[in-house]
Amino acid sequence: MDKQAVYQLLTNRGLWYEADQFDSYEALVATPTEQLRYPAADTVNLFLRDDKRRDYYLLTVQAGKRADLKQFRRQHGTRQLSFASEQDLMDILGLRPGTVNPIALLRDTRHNVQFFLDRNLLAPLGIVALHPNDGTAILWMKTQDLLDLLEEHGVQANLAEF
Numbered sequence: 001m002d003k004q005a006v007y008q009l010l011t012n013r014g015l016w017y018e019a020d021q022f023d024s025y026e027a028l029v030a031t032p033t034e035q036l037r038y039p040a041a042d043t044v045n046l047f048l049r050d051d052k053r054r055d056y057y058l059l060t061v062q063a064g065k066r067a068d069l070k071q072f073r074r075q076h077g078t079r080q081l082s083f084a085s086e087q088d089l090m091d092i093l094g095l096r097p098g099t100v101n102p103i104a105l106l107r108d109t110r111h112n113v114q115f116f117l118d119r120n121l122l123a124p125l126g127i128v129a130l131h132p133n134d135g136t137a138i139l140w141m142k143t144q145d146l147l148d149l150l151e152e153h154g155v156q157a158n159l160a161e162f
């Protein structure tokens with residue numbers, strides 16, 4: 001599912017979204033958070049695996065927060081965590097580094113990835129930023145719409161404190 005297919009999916013479902021396009025991934029990354037359309041909705045996405053490469057996790061954290069992986073591990077009873085490899089990212093979600101986002105979980109038909117969303121993205125703004133499977137755009141959508149869309153495809157979202 002490329003960027004246009006993501007936009008089409010959201011349009012077909014009548015879901016609100018806005019998108020900002022950039023000339024390149026580097027231009028997107030160089031944009032300060034405070035210059036974004038909805039700075040409080042900006043996110044960082046971490047694609048992780050356990051030390052046995054059996055369990056994979058996608059953590060979507062509000063930008064500016066530090067995701068303490070040791071604390072996350074204790075709270076959720078996981079094995080030791082580290083970043084998944086580029087090959088794992090491609091094999092499981094069909095993405096390249098810099099494009100990790102929750103919409104890509106629609107590709108994970110075997111549900112290999114456990115999804116954790118920063119609960120602060122539900123309120124007060126209720127909007128989340130993500131890449132539409134492309135590193136040259138930021139897609140803004142309602143957080144609850146994202147959760148509903150994922151749930152329709154069998155992806156359970158776990159709310160977490162980061």
